[in-house]
Amino acid sequence: MRKAPLGPGRRQTEQRRLVWDAIQALGAHCTPEEITARIQAERPSFPRSTVYRALEAFTVAGALRPVRLGAGPTHYEIAGEDHQHAICQVCEGILHLEDSLLEELEEHLEERHRFKPLRTEVLVIGVCDSCARSARPQRQGKRNLEHVHYGA
Structure with a gap:
């Protein structure tokens, strides 16, 4: 895998590389517990605290x-778009x-209310089409849903 991206003055360590490799292998939306479990599958004594410190370094x-x-x-x-x-x-x-x-919402806030959004966070919770159509929907674990557009 590629070198873990760290800012100036931050050391590239083997532990941080292992955490970064686990994040890339797990894909989007992974938890510290999932990252730790992936690394501990090969290195059972790898400390969870090291995962948290690496996550903080990558976030900063x-x-x-x-x-x-x-x-x-x-x-x-x-991080991306x-x-x-x-x-x-x-x-x-x-x-x-x-x-x-x-x-559009941010523009509306600026133009109509003179309010400058610095960050917008929205989480929509609902039921996907597959679960809505299923007679017995089941928890499948995290997965990316298809980007399907319905209607005209």
Whole structure:
């Protein structure tokens, strides 16, 4: 895997590289517990505290973004373009939302209310189409939902 992205003055350590590799392997929206479990599968004595310190270093460096996805632990995703999330409360599927509607909201706040948003966080909780159609929907664990657009 590639070198862990850290800011100036931050040391590149083997532990941080292992954490970064685990994050990349797990994909988007991983928790500290998932990262720790992945590393401990090969290195059982790897400390959870090291994972938390590495997450803090990556977040400060701007390489990771902490995300609250409803109740439960903070998830982390590799920083990129801002986006928001919709979560299926049945299967825990995650849909990344386009920011165009949020941009309209921010513009409205600035123009009509003279309020300058610094950060916008939106979490939509509902039921995905697959679970709504299923006679017996089941929790499947985190997964990315398809970006499907219905209607015209």
